[in-house]
Amino acid sequence: MGPTHAMSGATAGLVMATLLPPEWGGPTSIAGTFVFVSVTAGAALLPDLDSPQATIARSFGPASQVLARVTENTAQLLHTATRSPKDARRHNGHRTATHTLLFAVLTGLATGAATTAFGKSAAIAILFVTLGLALRGLFPNWSKKNDWFLVTGLAAVLAYATWTQLPESASPVALGAAVTVGVLTHLLGDMITKRGVPLFAPLPIGGRRWYDVRLPSLLRITASGPADRLLLAACTAAVLVLSYLTVFDPAALGIAWAGR
Numbered sequence: 001m002g003p004t005h006a007m008s009g010a011t012a013g014l015v016m017a018t019l020l021p022p023e024w025g026g027p028t029s030i031a032g033t034f035v036f037v038s039v040t041a042g043a044a045l046l047p048d049l050d051s052p053q054a055t056i057a058r059s060f061g062p063a064s065q066v067l068a069r070v071t072e073n074t075a076q077l078l079h080t081a082t083r084s085p086k087d088a089r090r091h092n093g094h095r096t097a098t099h100t101l102l103f104a105v106l107t108g109l110a111t112g113a114a115t116t117a118f119g120k121s122a123a124i125a126i127l128f129v130t131l132g133l134a135l136r137g138l139f140p141n142w143s144k145k146n147d148w149f150l151v152t153g154l155a156a157v158l159a160y161a162t163w164t165q166l167p168e169s170a171s172p173v174a175l176g177a178a179v180t181v182g183v184l185t186h187l188l189g190d191m192i193t194k195r196g197v198p199l200f201a202p203l204p205i206g207g208r209r210w211y212d213v214r215l216p217s218l219l220r221i222t223a224s225g226p227a228d229r230l231l232l233a234a235c236t237a238a239v240l241v242l243s244y245l246t247v248f249d250p251a252a253l254g255i256a257w258a259g260r
């Protein structure tokens with residue numbers, strides 16, 4: 001599901017780039033749009049940090065493996081500590097705390113706050129992580145062929161170049177908005193797969209704090225089945241079309257770039 005999450009994150013990023021006003025973090029240039037889209041694509045992998053088997057856990061070698069274990073265990077502890085008697089026990093933390101609207105909002109706010117407080121170093125660190133994840137998710141075959149430290153090195157170079165060449169695309173509000181959009185896209189993607197996600201946790205619904213929100217069974221698809229591949233193909237096509245329009249025919253999207 002990793003590549004599908006990343007590609008749907010890129011699609012959502014391209015759509016939001018045309019809809020979000022600049023004061024809400026919307027990009028103001030073509031280059032800024034692609035930074036925004038890369039961050040949404042990478043952030044769309046973040047919720048699965050609660051699963052040591054996921055793409056994200058393998059993205060930065062041993063460091064992300066350890067972080068995934070810690071996240072999984074913390075998420076399970078949170079679930080155990082807050083669940084109501086009606087909530088089923090969980091044997092691991094997957095699809096709990098990091099699969100909520102609260103997580104989507106908090107990660108965006110934390111991104112904005114860190115960039116405001118620490119400036120350059122925080123912006124580069126956030127770009128490094130999200131661009132690295134975008135490389136993994138959007139180009140899975142390429143990054144599988146190369147050692148994780150080569151992909152990691154490329155992410156570092158891209159992050160630094162973005163900060164020096166396009167500082168406005170790494171502003172607190174732009175990075176925060178892109179991270180939240182990416183996480184929300186992941187939640188939507190998981191909702192249309194079998195189990196659903198506890199979108200509104202810890203708000204109680206029908207006596208449960210971890211009520212899984214899911215689509216009617218007819219509309220649900222099986223993760224990594226043929227429907228997942230179809231979704232990946234559809235998102236890839238959407239990304240190609242929207243990217244083409246962004247660069248060559250922005251008027252068709254209702255955008256008039258002030259700069260380039």
Ligand SMILES: [Zn+2]
Nearest residue numbers: 047048099190
């Ligand atoms: Zn997930």
